[in-house]
Amino acid sequence: xxxxxxxxxxxxxxxxxxxxxxxxxxxxxxxxxxxxxxxxxxxxxxxxxxxxxxxxxxxxxxxxxxxxxxxxxxxxxxxxxxxxxxxxxxxxxxxxxxxxxxxxxxxxxxxxxxxxxxxxxxxxxxxxxxxxxxxxxxxxxxxxxxxxxxxxxxxxxxxx
Numbered sequence: 222x223x224x225x226x227x228x229x230x231x232x233x234x235x236x237x238x239x240x241x242x243x244x245x246x247x248x249x250x251x252x253x254x255x256x257x258x259x260x261x262x263x264x265x266x267x268x269x270x271x272x273x274x275x276x277x278x279x280x281x282x283x284x285x286x287x288x289x290x291x292x293x294x295x296x297x298x299x300x301x302x303x304x305x306x307x308x309x310x311x312x313x314x315x316x317x318x319x320x321x322x323x324x325x326x327x328x329x330x331x332x333x334x335x336x337x338x339x340x341x342x343x344x345x346x347x348x349x350x351x352x353x354x355x356x357x358x359x360x361x362x363x364x365x366x367x368x369x370x371x372x373x374x375x376x377x378x379x380x381x
Contacts, residue, residue, distance in 0.1 A: 257289030316343030
């Protein structure tokens with residue numbers, strides 16, 4: 222039970238402590254081992270010029286929720302960091318809310334692959350608008366800053 226509380230708090234911090242994600246209004250809804258769910262109340266600021274939810278907003282919720290799912294499997298002292306993702310925008314996202322569900326497809330010792338599905342909720346109906354595959358690295362927590370990585374590399378990544 223103590224381990225489960227630690228994991229919940231660590232993943233909650235992923236959502237709470239990211240100024241970018243919390244600034245968009247993305248909220249953690251639920252999680253469990255290997256999965257995570259988030260939501261976003263859509264407002265005018267999330268829309269692109271034609272009135273659809275911007276692709277960048279959908280990519281952000283997909284990526285961050287995949288990070289939450291992978292984070293549920295991280296060991297103490299580890300954090301997750303996206304190394305690659307691909308998103309398919311399946312249809313225009315229109316609605317009052319976005320819901321994202323991410324599931325770990327392949328957990329590993331250093332690399333995790335997750336899948337995110339983004340749904341738009343409109344007038345009580347839900348339609349999938351995007352699907353992403355996200356590859357994440359498990360790295361030591363607190364090992365670097367945004368400017369330099371643990372090894373001082375300005376790219377922020379450690380080279381092996």
